[in-house]
Amino acid sequence: MARKRNLFFFRLSTLKYLFFGIFLSLLIFFCQTKVVAQNPTQLNQKGFLQLHQGQASAALQTWQSAYLVYQKLNNTEGMTGSLINQSLALQANASYPRACKTLIQALEMADWVCRPVQLQRFSQTEYQERLNQALENQPMQKVRVIGLRNLGDVLRQLGKVDASSLVLHKAGEIAQNIGLEEPNLLLSLANTERSFYEQAKSKYELTDEPLAKQKALNTAQDKLLASLELYQKINSIPAKLNQLNLLLKSGNTNTHLIHSLVQELLAKEIQFSELPAIESIYARLHLAQCLIEINDKLPTALVLSQKALSLAEKSGNQRAESLALGTLANIYSHFGQEPQSLKYLQQAMGLAQSVQAWDIAYKWQWQLGQLYKKSNNIQNAIKAYAAAVHSLDQVRGSILSINPEIQFAFKDKVEPVYQEYMELLLSQDKPNFRQVIKIQEQLKLAELENFLQCGKIPALSLLDVEKITKLPHLVYLIKLNNRIEVIVRNPQGEFYYHNLELELVDNTIDELIDFTQNQRFNYFAEPNFLFAPQTIYKLLLAPIRQYLPEKGNLIFVLDTYFQNLPMSMLHDGEKYLVDSYNISVASSSQFSLNQPTTPGQLKALVAAIYEESPSFQDSSVPQNLNPLPEVEAEIKNIRKNVSTSELLNNQFTSDRFVQKIGNEPLPLVHVSTHAQFSSDPDQTFVLAWDRPMNVKDLNTLLKRQNNQSMIDLLVLSACQTAKGDRRSALGIAGLAAQSGARSTIATLWLVNSDATAQLISKFYEGLKDGLPKAEALRQAQLSLLSNPKYTHPYYWAAFVLVGAWE
Template sequence: MVATRHWSKYLLLNVLGVCIVVIQPSFIPTQAVEKEAQRTQAKLLTEKGHELLDRGRNSEAFEAWKQATKIYRKLQYEQGITGSLINESLALQALGLYPRACNTLLQALKLDKDSSICDTSLEQATDSESTTASLKAAIDKQKLTQVDLLGLQNLGDVLRLIGKLDTSFAVLDKASQIAKNLPTESKISNFNNQLLLNKANTLRSLYYQFKSKYQLTDEPETKQNALLKAQENFYLTLKIYKQLIADKESKTYIQAYLNQLSLLLEIEKWTNLTKESSQIITTEQSLQQLFKVLSTSKEKFQQLSPIESIYTRLNLAQSLTEINQNSKFKQLLFPQSSSLIVALDTAREALILSKELDNKRAESYALGTIGKIYDYLGQVTESKQCLETAIGLAQSVQAWDIAYQWQWELGRLYQQMGKADKAKEAYTAAINNLDKVRGNILAVSPEIQFKFKEKVEPVYQEYMELLLSQKNPNLKQVVSVQEKLKLSELETFLECGKLPVISLLDSQKLVDLPPTIYVIKLKNRIEVIVRTPEGNFYRHTKDFSLLSNSINSLLKGIQNKEITGIEESDLLIYSQALYNLLFAPIKKYLPKSGTLVFVLDSFFQNLPIAMLHDGNNYLIKRYNISTASSSELWQSQTLNPNKLKALIAGISEVSPSFQNPLVPRNFNALPKVKTEILNIKKNTTPDSKLLLNAKFTSEDFRQKMKDNPLTIVHLSTHGQFSSAPEKTFILAWDIPVTVKKLKLLLKTQRSGIDLLVLSACQTAKGDERSALGIAGIAVKAGARSTLASLWLVEADSTTKLMSEFYKGLRNGLTKAEALRLAQLKLMSDPKYSHPYFWAGFILVGNWL
């Protein structure tokens, strides 16, 4: 475990044996007494700020350093200004205000012309090669002092915390190169080692990022590339730790040792890496060597600053706890004793130090760690007391990222004790605090940002399992938890903060709410929950193994290029099986016709619900169908048939964007697109705009969006939906517009668009969660509803379906009704009756 809030940087100056205020101009006797007093005051304020930061009084530390900066500005002392601004950034980081800390460091380093590097908005939240190159060039032009190098080190750390990992590494690497070239007498003690440790931290975050990408995507190529990148960054991180360990006199020695230990334990959990690990010695050998040295190196803790000593001890305690959970390592390293006893003693030492320092955050972390260890030791009462106290301390300093973890642990503990009501209270509190963390995801450790599968998803899933295990479960609460989980998943996909949406459960905000069907995948089963228009909830449960074969077979069939050669009767075997398992048991709670809203777990989002078959008819024969990746939607609004102003864009020829490496080689020209968009123009208002072929460049599209308030945006062009954001795109004439760039093109539509239509796109083959990309595009576009296809459908039938769909809208039908009637029109035509032609079109979001 890397120190939870990266406190090592907060006392960086002390770690290096340097205090910024020491570097002051020599005292000149003729200077005014007032200036001497001001310098003294600035120095005292600087020291006071460090003392306050040590104790977790971050706002007060910031104010102290702000006053010091003001004095240095008055004295026109540049080194003092730079150092004091760096100090201010330390307090801002401690407050979780990372973008602001980043801008403060740029100001300190006189690099604020490149302030876009600190931008964490949706469209700027990822690295840009050009921005990184520009920043490096600006650094090269500066004449950097030792104080500036400290600023670069902190800038690298802050960039890591706001997710700019490649830029973070580039800045730290540049600082390292500059430091090596300083004259020997000018080198700061241990500075290069500290920079190496910072670089290892960034590489480790890159490892977590790619591991998370591997876990969260099902797109085969992206998954494989993520695995290779995770491996690469794991080995690079390990290499630096070994390099640091070689310098036994360095203050980073013990930190590097313990970080290596925790990294090796981490990699053991992820078998995909260890199976292919050939570049390093086995984990068992490494651990044995580590523990042999560690047992004789405990005095190294004394070399650390107090706050670093606390978190380094907790790092060790956490690793010892993990060793206890691995029988192989437990036998190898502690054959005669318990690693938990050593872990408990180590965590207690950290607790004593945190109390002496009066740092509530550190104290909470220490107490929570002790509480977990007591749980493993079977000392339930002691565990409960420690966890409850740790929660109170975390909440007292608004450390929600810590509080939710201890509430999660407390919920598990109460569940073990058979106290279901108490467990529910704890889980509810944990999720409420997770909501706060989601609202400012950049204010937490990258280990939480990039550990959705380990640190976020299980909290929601365990709580749902607990709720459903009750005799009369509160199904509304289950659905509410599922809503939060799916929304969190979408936010993770988009790498953004909390999205502004309205819950379907809040019936006061939505009129004429149709029946809503939630399909939730838990560990070994599927839960189908129905919410009726009256607000009643009903539940049906099926073993997952009964559905998985039918789902996989149906998805494999419908994504096949030669699907029209597969007999409809062969597909019916699976669509009828799924109907009987998922839908038939809840049929009695539903009206015989009307609109149904399906809220599907990610595993089911590629499933064409319209294809479910009761043995006589497809589901689409009876119902208008809308789907949602989450049951939380943007504000509901019915389309006005007299205000169907649209921007209609399409590509019918092979364009330059086809040559982009991102684009699959099997994309061909779409000659029928011209006919399709002309037909659509006839069914929208006369002031609708057309962009065809070379006129549909990304810039022309952006300009048309800017100049025209629109109801509908219709794109007849190739595109791909994937669970990997970088593989989710729409082709403009000149470039593929990825989901992350789409916001830039559409941001001029302040009120959002009512309907986004993507008529020639498809889901990525082999990607079971690719429909997440549809939801991602809808969010980026600010679209209340999105009509898209799960696979690339034959052009003539698509043209006919779209024409019928827009006729329906013009006639005042809801979007769901218009889509259904268009699908039925195709189905009634013998030429297009096969599900391939009509079942792939889905409406995501608002059905009105």
């Protein structure tokens, strides 16, 4: 079994408690008056004792009682200290959202500080500015330093790394101004720098856009060095453990330093017993996980894990017990003792499920699936993988906030669960294709949510849609490791299937995408590029063509790997696919049971820029953008076919655009301005007059309007995918999801403006005549294909319809 680098970061630190003990007088007002409740000093001491023994829930109740006593005494400082103490108990239970709310109450800050990104009603830039302003109002007090440090830790656990850094640096400023030495603050800063590294590393792995990839790599390298330097300055067990773990995880080759840290930590093992109970457990597990990476240290890792398990059982902390059992299972797997590993995994899974710790339950279920598969126990393997996917689905929207380890490791710790499960299902003599499709849809949604970091996206499965309305033929293209799986589902619900080795078509797909992204693509003669679309058709579609109709609607459900492919351009040796089919690309996040707009309801918001705007100079957009004067002709053609409400040039600001959508809900939204799609959400934008609107901004702006109306069709007619980015079309799906549109039309590359104007005109003519969207788009494409001036695929094949085809 492959080694799993499960990290168990300390939620609290020993010095945190020592600090509270030293400065307890700051948190407790010694009141001589007798009150009905217990003495708050005794309550505080009792709470710390409970927390040290691993009884976080009991400690929380005790500190809540202390707060009520301070409240009766009108002791503001005591109330603040009690709230901070309560946050410690909540952190120990991994209840980070509640801990955050408790801390902002203690620090007298607004609740938007803790609000998830998807629920914010202002942009990330505005959030940072507001947070800075709120921090400026913090009084210069020791108790505020403690509170801010804890808030910084919690915000990091919630995935708000930038906010964590701001808060911790402000805590450092106050500490310096009042002459306070706060050693734990340096550890918090080091942990936040580490999260910046993990974040940049994840972006590097997930994006294919060359400039964004290089920027992410540079950031990752800088933050890795910064965090290691900070850990080096701190002489504490948590810092040494985190330093060792980061060295191993980053592939550092400084074996002397790694060996030195291991020896130092093993020599200090006796000090682990002096830590609070929960700290002692996580410290041992943290060190054991590190030692698993070092072959000759497995026996030591076993002893540490067994001791951690014993302590966890005594404390009654079932989450910690589950983590200890899972670590033991990992160790026995490395020893080759599979029965023992299986036993511990089953116990770990049971405990995690009993406390609904789905973020760790899925790991044990996943590993169980791998173990069963290895022993050829296929039915149990399928059950285990199904359970893992179910656990992930339980927390799909919140897992980014409750477990940063997963947030920044989607490629390694989430995606493989779905892919391995689909591989297992397809390896059966009679594959369950419906289940494969269901898992594929869940993976696509999880990937989109990870891309947007937006929480759980409301979605309607194609399998649910087919219960209500008859679906056309569906073609699924799925990439699983070194194979491509092609599944066809016909309107009668029958499935047909074939697969092929990825290497047979991989280079050809790259070749076709390179052709289409070349600025001189329209100058290439057919003999120079036709081999690629013909080869792709021959390998992917020809084997299943007999199961497809001669003409009509065809819905492609594409892996991200295929989404940059212009499917209408595939060629059977005689004609392009668009000659036969009305083509659309499915996105389950966009399917709606709402009825499509009828010809009599056609009214469009047209937002367009055809002059040079200030946003052209924004540092985040590509250089040398040119105005789009032909957009004027495009707008005139739209007016001929539909009623319009318009925002042109300097009227098309980001705020006005969203206000218009909110105040005057229209079924069609047509945007003619520079736009780019990328696998980096920060590089996926639509250019308004004043600034670029990226996908996160669009989500925030639309939520600010509380817009409840469904946009039936969003058209982006002057956009392109980022060059060199194989996953850039993920940005189309992201933008479509954030807009809430039922269907979206976009272009994979920037098309000649004259051709675009003509195609758009024909498309709206088709809608006016009552054609479904997919058919209207196809007729518009064929009108160019039949025009000698525009017959080249450059002019018509870039247009894709994502979402509902009707």
